Amino acid sequence: xxxxxxxxxxxxxxxxxxxxxxxxxxxxxxxxxxxxxxxxxxxxxxxxxxxxxxxxxxxxxxxxxxxxxxxxxxxxxxxxxxxxxxxxxxxxxxxxxxxxxxxxxxxxxxxxxxxxxxxxxxxxxxxxxxxxxxxxxxxxxxxxxxxxxxxxxxxxxxxxxxxxxxxxxxxxxxxxxxxxxxxxxxxxxxxxxxxxx
Numbered sequence: 001x002x003x004x005x006x007x008x009x010x011x012x013x014x015x016x017x018x019x020x021x022x023x024x025x026x027x028x029x030x031x032x033x034x035x036x037x038x039x040x041x042x043x044x045x046x047x048x049x050x051x052x053x054x055x056x057x058x059x060x061x062x063x064x065x066x067x068x069x070x071x072x073x074x075x076x077x078x079x080x081x082x083x084x085x086x087x088x089x090x091x092x093x094x095x096x097x098x099x100x101x102x103x104x105x106x107x108x109x110x111x112x113x114x115x116x117x118x119x120x121x122x123x124x125x126x127x128x129x130x131x132x133x134x135x136x137x138x139x140x141x142x143x144x145x146x147x148x149x150x151x152x153x154x155x156x157x158x159x160x161x162x163x164x165x166x167x168x169x170x171x172x173x174x175x176x177x178x179x180x181x182x183x184x185x186x187x188x189x190x191x192x193x194x195x196x197x
Contacts, residue, residue, distance in 0.1 A: 008065070010074050013123045016116060018074040018088060021061045025075055028084040029053045037109055041145045044171040064091060070132045071101065076120055078111075085111040090124045099135030101128055105151070112147070121155035129185045138182045144173030149181075156191055157181035 008020030030053050032038060036045035048057070064072030071091035078085055086107035093102045103124060105117050128134035141148040143162055153159075160180040167174055 010070070010072075011123055011127055012079065013119050015079050016085070016120050016123070017077045017079050018120065018123070019077065020065050021058060021073065021075050021087075023054070023058055023062075025084070026050060026054045026058060028075070029057065029087075032084075032086055032106060032108055035109055038106065041142045041148070041171060041173075042106075043169045046169065061087075070127075076105075076107070076116070078116075084108070085116060088120045088124055090128060093138065096138075097136075099133060101132075101134045101137050103137050103139040103152075103155075103157075105148075117148075117151040118154040121151060125155055125157075125183065125188065129188050134185065136182060136184045137188075138180060140178050140180050142171065142173055143176040143179050149179065152181040155183075156188060157183045158187070 008022075010018045010020070012018075027050075030048070030050040033048035033053065036047070039045050039047065061073040069092075073087055073089040073091070075087055076085045077083065086105065089102065089104040091102060092098075093100050096102075103121060105120060107117055111117075125137050128137055137157065138160075139152050139157055141152070143149075158181060160182050162177045162179055164177045
């Protein structure tokens with residue numbers, strides 16, 4: 001099992017630090033979820049209240065850190081400035097098969113288009129397969145969310161299917177459904193030049 005450093009850092013990439021959330025991140029999350037463009041494909045642009053963040057979302061994120069295995073939802077800070085950029089999630093799918101891990105991310109608009117989502121996703125996929133025991137990484141987004149789909153493809157995940165699910169919010173493009181992407185450990189090893197043995 002992965003042992004966390006005292007400061008709760010999961011990993012560092014060239015430009016990112018992924019760390020454990022604390023209750024002091026409530027304002028960061030409230031600001032992130034207040035941007036209608038960030039929330040467009042989540043709630044149709046509706047903001048998440050600070051009370052929901054403080055009373056439900058943050059405690060839920062932090063509960064993961066008490067579980068063994070090294071999975072959870074991680075705050076993403078810009079390494080050079082310490083600025084909060086958003087979050088990445090990387091944890092077992094509820095009710096899913098053993099070793100199937102869900103990848104997700106949400107970043108502030110100023111961080112869009114700079115490769116941060118791809119950089120963080122690739123790093124999580126790598127650590128998942130090399131250190132955390134993941135067997136398959138999966139991710140879902142709306143079919144019309146082309147930016148997130150490109151990130152998943154750049155992170156090495158493969159398109160699996162289009163599907164339709166009920167959603168509590170009225171989101172433009174919902175009628176086109178959602179897409180699933182996935183990558184197995186064997187596929188990842190093949191793409192990255194690992195040989196058997």
